[in-house]
Amino acid sequence: MVVFFEGLAEAYKVLKTESLTFCKRVFLLILGLNLSFMTNLVYAATGEDGSSSVTKLQYSFPTKKNATEYFLETSYESFSSLRSSEAPGVSPVLLKAQFKTKKTKYYFLNSKIEIAPNVSSKPYLIIKDAYVRLPVTTKSSLSFGFKDIVWNEIDHQWGLGIWQPQVRRDYLNPEQTGLPGIYFTKNMDLKRKHKIKTTLFFSGLFFPDQGPHYEEVNGKIRSNNPWFSEPGDYIGIQETPTEIFYKINEPEVSEIIKQHSFALKAKYIYDKYFWINMAYANKPMNQLGILMTHHLNALVGDMHTSVNIRPEVIRHSVASIDFGFIEKQSKIWLSMNYDSPFVNENLNSGTERSELSQSYFAAVFLSHNLIKTPYEFHGGILVSDVNVLNKNKDSILENVEDSLARFDYDEFTTLGFKKKTIDTQISYGFDYFYSIKKQGGFFKSNIVYHYSRKLHFNAGIKIIGSMQENNSFYSKYRENDSLVVGVKYVF
Numbered sequence: 001m002v003v004f005f006e007g008l009a010e011a012y013k014v015l016k017t018e019s020l021t022f023c024k025r026v027f028l029l030i031l032g033l034n035l036s037f038m039t040n041l042v043y044a045a046t047g048e049d050g051s052s053s054v055t056k057l058q059y060s061f062p063t064k065k066n067a068t069e070y071f072l073e074t075s076y077e078s079f080s081s082l083r084s085s086e087a088p089g090v091s092p093v094l095l096k097a098q099f100k101t102k103k104t105k106y107y108f109l110n111s112k113i114e115i116a117p118n119v120s121s122k123p124y125l126i127i128k129d130a131y132v133r134l135p136v137t138t139k140s141s142l143s144f145g146f147k148d149i150v151w152n153e154i155d156h157q158w159g160l161g162i163w164q165p166q167v168r169r170d171y172l173n174p175e176q177t178g179l180p181g182i183y184f185t186k187n188m189d190l191k192r193k194h195k196i197k198t199t200l201f202f203s204g205l206f207f208p209d210q211g212p213h214y215e216e217v218n219g220k221i222r223s224n225n226p227w228f229s230e231p232g233d234y235i236g237i238q239e240t241p242t243e244i245f246y247k248i249n250e251p252e253v254s255e256i257i258k259q260h261s262f263a264l265k266a267k268y269i270y271d272k273y274f275w276i277n278m279a280y281a282n283k284p285m286n287q288l289g290i291l292m293t294h295h296l297n298a299l300v301g302d303m304h305t306s307v308n309i310r311p312e313v314i315r316h317s318v319a320s321i322d323f324g325f326i327e328k329q330s331k332i333w334l335s336m337n338y339d340s341p342f343v344n345e346n347l348n349s350g351t352e353r354s355e356l357s358q359s360y361f362a363a364v365f366l367s368h369n370l371i372k373t374p375y376e377f378h379g380g381i382l383v384s385d386v387n388v389l390n391k392n393k394d395s396i397l398e399n400v401e402d403s404l405a406r407f408d409y410d411e412f413t414t415l416g417f418k419k420k421t422i423d424t425q426i427s428y429g430f431d432y433f434y435s436i437k438k439q440g441g442f443f444k445s446n447i448v449y450h451y452s453r454k455l456h457f458n459a460g461i462k463i464i465g466s467m468q469e470n471n472s473f474y475s476k477y478r479e480n481d482s483l484v485v486g487v488k489y490v491f
């Protein structure tokens with residue numbers, strides 16, 4: 001278990017004892033001041049949770065328009081498969097608290113915390129933005145803290161988790177968080193209507209993905225979250241079922257968070273019609289890897305396999321390029337992303353590492369707004385080429401890896417529609433994703449009725465389907481259909 005306060009304590013030790021640059025000292029200090037009110041930071045290496053369809057009651061205390069806002073929200077979630085009477089997971093009461101300040105040229109904070117107290121005391125901490133900004137010149141600035149920015153269109157649109165960490169309590173609705181560090185931004189006006197915006201990022205801290213919580217119980221890995229696929233308790237050895245006992249060896253907090261990152265982004269803009277965005281990063285992978293050892297205990301009457309699991313930080317390099325066009329009511333972008341992890345071959349004898357893949361992603365996305373209406377149609381295609389760098393033949397490790405897949409879906413075609421609230425009280429929309437390669441897909445839809453400025457009602461549905469039984473995302477979670485009913489009240 002890695003707790004957020006332990007992370008802050010470790011950052012303070014670094015600030016106090018190590019020889020650091022002035023910028024790094026300032027960043028660590030601001031990080032502690034901004035986030036000390038939060039509780040635990042839980043990442044994918046630990047935990048337990050219940051997840052699931054949503055009934056919401058939200059309280060908001062805004063003072064003035066664009067002023068600081070405090071949100072308190074309670075939710076009851078219940079998954080119910082449309083094909084089976086057995087609902088996966090449990091139905092927790094989810095509590096959320098959000099703090100959002102007015103966005104100024106000097107600071108911005110937009111963070112929230114989620115917890116299901118009837119299931120676990122371990123929360124999710126979602127820090128989208130938490131930074132202070134210091135102007136250097138009229139065209140450049142330094143920012144210290146967390147910033148949620150668009151590094152790559154593919155990653156931002158569909159939440160693959162390549163560039164920025166995510167909170168993945170619900171795989172169909174991941175929430176991106178900002179990267180913690182120092183940001184230098186400079187705007188340059190070349191000729192008339194030609195602009196370039198550059199961003200340079202550096203960090204000495206790292207916070208990984210927060211996935212479905214799970215825990216080790218009597219040598220078994222268990223979770224109440226239906227989005228977590230529990231590894232099997234038995235394995236066949238010489239055609240004999242053999243029980244497996246797991247042990248999770250948690251790394252030191254400093255081993256996780258003390259990681260350096262570097263990224264550079266440059267965006268060229270021509271008027272309002274065309275743009276090119278290029279980005280490169282060398283940083284830790286947001287998803288933790290796995291180191292595993294196991295041995296067979298062949299005692300008479302007690303034959304079992306002991307498995308030791310240790311999460312590890314894996315570094316990777318990422319490069320991307322995006323092209324975008326805007327013409328009146330239409331917008332289209334094309335995007336390519338390259339992701340290559342660094343494979344360390346120096347492993348102790350008997351130690352296995354989870355599979356690492358060199359990945360290429362390409363996508364096109366189109367959206368169109370009907371003239372003088374609140375209606376928008378959108379669609380896109382994502383394709384990928386994934387090359388495994390260290391193919392693993394260990395059946396036990398493959399069993400564990402299935403529980404912590406890095407990409408939920410890496411190839412699909414999507415269509416969607418939404419109606420925004422402008423002159424009516426109702427807004428609604430839907431999105432449909434289908435993978436030809438995996439022969440599966442999912443559909444999600446939501447409708448909101450704005451009864452008044454303060455009172456809102458919503459309803460929705462999520463359906464996952466697969467045309468064949470395989471190990472794909474769609475087949476694995478096809479029982480995770482959910483119905484959503486909610487109410488929101490704003491003070």
